[in-house]
Amino acid sequence: MDAMLDQYIIESRECLQLGTAALLSLEKTPDDPAEIDRLFRSLHTLKGGAGLFALTPLIRATHAAEDVLDSLRERRIALTRELSDLLFGVIDQVAEWISSLETQQKLADNADEISTRLIDELERYRDHKKPSSASRFAVPDNLEWQSRLTAETWLDNTSGAAGALTAVIYTPDSGCFFSGEDPLNFIRLLPGLCAVYIEPAIALPPLAQLDIYACQLKFYALSRASQREVSQYCAHLEQQIAIAPVPMSAPQTATPANDEQAIFYRIMQAQLRVLQLPDLFGQHLPHLKAALQTIRNALGFMQKEQPLLLLDAVARQATQDKNAEPLRRFIADLIAPEDPPADERERKNPVTGKNKTSSRFMKVEQTKIDQLIDLIAEMAVAKNGLLHISQQLQSQQNSPAISRSIKDHHALVERIVSDMKNIAMDVRMIPMSTVFQRLPRLVRDLAQQLDKKVQLVISGEETQADKNIVEALAEPLLHLIRNSLSHGIEATDERMAAGKPGVGLIELSAIHQGENLVIKIVDDGRGIDLGAIKEKALHKKILPAAEITGLSDQETLNLIFLPGFSTSAEVSDLSGRGVGMDVVKSAVESVGGAVTIDSGSGSGTAITLLLPLAILVNQVMTVKVANQLFGVPLSKVRQSLRLPMSAISKFRNRDSFLLHEEIIPLLRLHTLLDLPEPSGSSGLAVLLVQTRHGRIGVAVDDFANPIEVIIKPMDGILRTLGNYNGTALQPDGTVLLILNIEGMIDAHYLHR
Amino acid sequence: MPITYTDSRATFSGNCKIDEAEGLRAHLERYPNAEVEMTSCEQIHTTILQILIAAQTPVIAPPTNVFLLRCLSPYLKQPGNSSPE
Numbered sequence: 001m002d003a004m005l006d007q008y009i010i011e012s013r014e015c016l017q018l019g020t021a022a023l024l025s026l027e028k029t030p031d032d033p034a035e036i037d038r039l040f041r042s043l044h045t046l047k048g049g050a051g052l053f054a055l056t057p058l059i060r061a062t063h064a065a066e067d068v069l070d071s072l073r074e075r076r077i078a079l080t081r082e083l084s085d086l087l088f089g090v091i092d093q094v095a096e097w098i099s100s101l102e103t104q105q106k107l108a109d110n111a112d113e114i115s116t117r118l119i120d121e122l123e124r125y126r127d128h129k130k131p132s133s134a135s136r137f138a139v140p141d142n143l144e145w146q147s148r149l150t151a152e153t154w155l156d157n158t159s160g161a162a163g164a165l166t167a168v169i170y171t172p173d174s175g176c177f178f179s180g181e182d183p184l185n186f187i188r189l190l191p192g193l194c195a196v197y198i199e200p201a202i203a204l205p206p207l208a209q210l211d212i213y214a215c216q217l218k219f220y221a222l223s224r225a226s227q228r229e230v231s232q233y234c235a236h237l238e239q240q241i242a243i244a245p246v247p248m249s250a251p252q253t254a255t256p257a258n259d260e261q262a263i264f265y266r267i268m269q270a271q272l273r274v275l276q277l278p279d280l281f282g283q284h285l286p287h288l289k290a291a292l293q294t295i296r297n298a299l300g301f302m303q304k305e306q307p308l309l310l311l312d313a314v315a316r317q318a319t320q321d322k323n324a325e326p327l328r329r330f331i332a333d334l335i336a337p338e339d340p341p342a343d344e345r346e347r348k349n350p351v352t353g354k355n356k357t358s359s360r361f362m363k364v365e366q367t368k369i370d371q372l373i374d375l376i377a378e379m380a381v382a383k384n385g386l387l388h389i390s391q392q393l394q395s396q397q398n399s400p401a402i403s404r405s406i407k408d409h410h411a412l413v414e415r416i417v418s419d420m421k422n423i424a425m426d427v428r429m430i431p432m433s434t435v436f437q438r439l440p441r442l443v444r445d446l447a448q449q450l451d452k453k454v455q456l457v458i459s460g461e462e463t464q465a466d467k468n469i470v471e472a473l474a475e476p477l478l479h480l481i482r483n484s485l486s487h488g489i490e491a492t493d494e495r496m497a498a499g500k501p502g503v504g505l506i507e508l509s510a511i512h513q514g515e516n517l518v519i520k521i522v523d524d525g526r527g528i529d530l531g532a533i534k535e536k537a538l539h540k541k542i543l544p545a546a547e548i549t550g551l552s553d554q555e556t557l558n559l560i561f562l563p564g565f566s567t568s569a570e571v572s573d574l575s576g577r578g579v580g581m582d583v584v585k586s587a588v589e590s591v592g593g594a595v596t597i598d599s600g601s602g603s604g605t606a607i608t609l610l611l612p613l614a615i616l617v618n619q620v621m622t623v624k625v626a627n628q629l630f631g632v633p634l635s636k637v638r639q640s641l642r643l644p645m646s647a648i649s650k651f652r653n654r655d656s657f658l659l660h661e662e663i664i665p666l667l668r669l670h671t672l673l674d675l676p677e678p679s680g681s682s683g684l685a686v687l688l689v690q691t692r693h694g695r696i697g698v699a700v701d702d703f704a705n706p707i708e709v710i711i712k713p714m715d716g717i718l719r720t721l722g723n724y725n726g727t728a729l730q731p732d733g734t735v736l737l738i739l740n741i742e743g744m745i746d747a748h749y750l751h752r
Numbered sequence: 753m754p755i756t757y758t759d760s761r762a763t764f765s766g767n768c769k770i771d772e773a774e775g776l777r778a779h780l781e782r783y784p785n786a787e788v789e790m791t792s793c794e795q796i797h798t799t800i801l802q803i804l805i806a807a808q809t810p811v812i813a814p815p816t817n818v819f820l821l822r823c824l825s826p827y828l829k830q831p832g833n834s835s836p837e
Contacts, residue, residue, distance in 0.1 A: 183798045207780055207806050
């Protein structure tokens with residue numbers, strides 16, 4: 001059951017996203033029936049699945065929303081901003097319920113109350129000229145079935161009592177058991193139930209041939225509750241239920257409104273009974289022939305041309321197969337309550353997926369894929385051990401043949417592991433749309449709240465990256481878009497005064513660039529005020545006044561990445577809750593990415609996130625400092641250089657060197673790590689690192705080989721050591737500390 | 753066990769859910785003259801009712817639960833009767 005609930009939660013979230021996207025589109029093109037259908041389908045799927053877990057408040061609310069969408073589809077009402085807000089409200093509420101289902105395996109205690117409030121609000125919009133969908137299918141006029149409601153079928157002895165009754169005829173879908181439905185129990189709980197009669201919807205086959213998991217019963221019931229109450233209770237079964245008011249005397253004295261219809265109904269019922277006779281194609285063949293002729297006559301009389309045409313074909317097939325079942329079904333269908341429209345049938349049960357085309361995709365729990373990928377990653381690292389053994393054999397035991405053989409096998413294993421790695425990583429690749437699709441809704445709501453006009457243009461939603469990376473971007477992106485809207489984009493009059501279009505523009509794009517994913521958020525707002533940043537840095541005593549004055553534009557902009565820094569004059573509830581760009585930066589860096597910012601006063605801001613496409617194994621450069629080995633993620637290293645001591649000179653009292661006519665500041669790793677200084681070196685081994693402070697040279701004692709490792713994050717108290725990203729196992733089994741080189745450089749500049 | 757089987761007799765008690773269906777069908781197929789005792793049965797799944805109707809199994813002790821009794825009443829027959837009604 002838990003697995004089913006998990007599945008429902010996953011599918012519901014997809015439905016909610018689809019619904020949100022459809023509603024956003026619908027706001028732009030309110031008459032587009034395709035978008036109404038898309039929204040309807042997502043709510044319908046949510047509702048269908050909810051039946052499995054008896055989530056009545058959710059079922060009722062989504063059903064009421066469907067009713068409103070029906071009115072919208074038939075253009076009996078128009079989509080106003082208020083209605084759109086209300087529909088978003090339903091989507092949000094369902095999202096909240098799904099979250100509570102995930103964490104507490106149940107809906108919140110006040111779910112019924114909230115559902116009723118939503119339904120009441122939705123009711124104001126529904127076109128009341130049309131009956132609610134629950135009563136769309138009529139109880140047969142003749143009420144012939146009521147004659148079967150004898151005293152024996154009444155639950156109490158009030159069959160003769162006065163008062164209005166509501167009749168219910170319920171023909172469950174044959175596959176309803178698979179959706180968790182139990183029609184008998186449903187009828188048992190019908191409000192005001194006072195009489196019940198159950199019969200096979202078709203003649204049941206002998207027990208041996210009975211499909212016990214296909215519901216083949218039909219339920220008739222009378223209730224003392226009002227039609228409205230019964231309709232609400234039955235709302236989610238609209239296509240399978242007919243509800244109608246009945247005067248109390250009806251069971252005994254019903255006279256059909258339409259005599260011809262009633263006679264036709266009775267004739268067909270009688271023929272159905274004939275068709276239920278045993279040995280219909282042998283001993284009772286004359287009865288079958290007579291019944292067919294009667295049916296033909298009745299159909300002709302009622303001018304039901306299409307069934308008349310079909311009847312002979314169905315009868316022929318039945319005779320040929322010696323199976324009367326299709327014929328019985330055909331006749332039963334003719335007198336069954338009105339069929340649901342074709343499009344309703346198409347969107348049948350979302351849970352059993354009976355009507356869906358079989359998919360080539362399968363859903364797999366992510367932890368299983370993660371475990372598989374972790375194992376492949378470990379294998380990728382473990383295979384390096386073979387190379388190490390081969391080298392040892394060659395140097396220590398002088399066994400070149402065995403060494404070569406191991407080397408050959410290493411090459412083979414490497415090729416296989418590399419292929420496995422590629423395929424496994426591909427499995428976990430998902431499109432950026434997964435996180436991008438939340439943003440249009442955010443922009444819509446925020447723009448409304450801030451009374452700004454803004455257009456969000458998204459490109460590259462199909463660009464793929466590792467699921468863990470894409471998901472890690474969700475929060476940073478929300479924050480960046482919020483920032484652009486609340487701080488970047490100006491109010492319309494301010495924009496007009498500055499000669500800009502009244503509607504602000506935020507462009508969000510994702511592209512692949514080599515082995516990286518590049519995400520840009522560019523707005524045409526007021527840009528970042530460098531003077532204001534400097535003032536704030538001064539006010540918050542982030543840097544001494546003298547240093548602030550000497551900062552370049554880029555260095556000034558980079559101050560906003562420092563913890564607690566906020567450029568907004570007022571702390572709004574939109575983007576200023578004490579979290580800022582530092583949170584964005586650390587979230588992006590936690591998946592091996594980097595953030596850069598570019599802004600000009602008045603001309604907007606561009607923020608670029610540079611991320612790896614996937615994280616599986618990390619390439620690290622090993623370096624020696626004070627006779628210890630450390631690892632530096634290769635993604636951080638632009639170049640490794642060997643410089644003579646003479647290349648180092650002082651610039652603004654800092655060690656620097658010249659590279660391609662650029663002055664590069666030089667830091668020493670032993671100083672950053674507080675380790676002893678190397679002695680008597682004639683030259684320097686320097687790693688050129690790209691940071692947000694520009695390119696920085698970091699001197700080490702010596703370089704060792706780059707290796708592939710899996711970086712494990714630090715645990716417990718070690719996590720607070722800002723100098724390290726984590727640890728990794730080397731091929732010979734020793735532990736390597738991986739340096740957080742950018743963090744160390746940041747800390748150096750901050751505390752300088 | 754909501755349904756217990758003693759020779760040809762099936763005794764229902766409490767709430768008989770859908771997972772009892774296969775067992776009941778097998779029992780009724782094995783014993784064409786099976787009897788059902790339902791006195792202390794409170795609730796049955798739709799498919800259990802469907803099986804009882806299809807097999808036309810005699811209910812020798814009807815349920816005391818009124819709803820269940822009403823649902824079964826058109827199909828209740830005493831042992832030895834040949835028609836369900």
